[in-house]
Amino acid sequence: MGHADGLCHVYLHQDAGPEKAVRVVVDSKIDYPSACNAVETLLIHRSLLRTLWTEVASALLNAGVQLICDEEALSAIPQSIARANPNSITSSDEQSYRTEHLDLKLSVKTVDSLDAAIHHINTHSSHHTDTIVTESEADGSKFCRGVDSAGTFVNASTRFADGFRYGSGQR
Structure with missing residues (x-):
């Protein structure tokens, strides 16, 4: 069995619940960061930048993830968090969103x-x-119908695609 390309995404919809969002994003990145189903890009709805993004960014940084952010996500990270993690938060460019990092790095847009x-x-x-990650059944369904991928999930880690049982830590 060879490695399949895996440029996977998590989208935090405008109504994403905080606890669920943190769990899904962190597990999608840190469970096995070099796996083909590990998240490589986090898409975050603009309305969440001053609220939920702070929680998600803190959880990722605490887990050792380097954040590669667009200008808006970068500027929304509180200065106290940025000062505490000076080498773990950088600016993105267009190539960032085409890169399978295969490491504890996450592009954010x-x-x-x-x-x-x-x-x-x-x-x-x-x-x-x-x-x-959404509380809207209609928007979750629209996402699954609209995204052209082998696996599309609602409120589940991208790692679930490999037979991972969420929360168990077992394969």
Whole structure:
């Protein structure tokens, strides 16, 4: 068995619940960062930058993840967090969203809507596994219908694509 390309995404929808969002994003990145179904890009709805993004960024940084952020996500990280993690937060460029990091690195991009997230994923992903964190059943369904990937999930870690049982730590 060889490695399959895995440029996987998690999209934090505007109504994503904080606890669920943190669990899904962190597990999607740190469970096995070099796996083909580990998240490589986090898409975050603009309305979450001053709220949920702070929690998610803190949890990722505490887990040892380097954040490679667009200008908006970068500027939304509180200065106290940025000062405490000077080597773990950097600016992104367009190549960041085409890179399978295979490490504890995560590209972060701000989007305006579910449609923008779907467009970004369909343009940049490897069509392996992508997930949305949302409380909206209709928008979760729209995401799964709109994203052209082998696995699309709602409120589940991208690592679930490999038979991972969420929360068990066992394979």
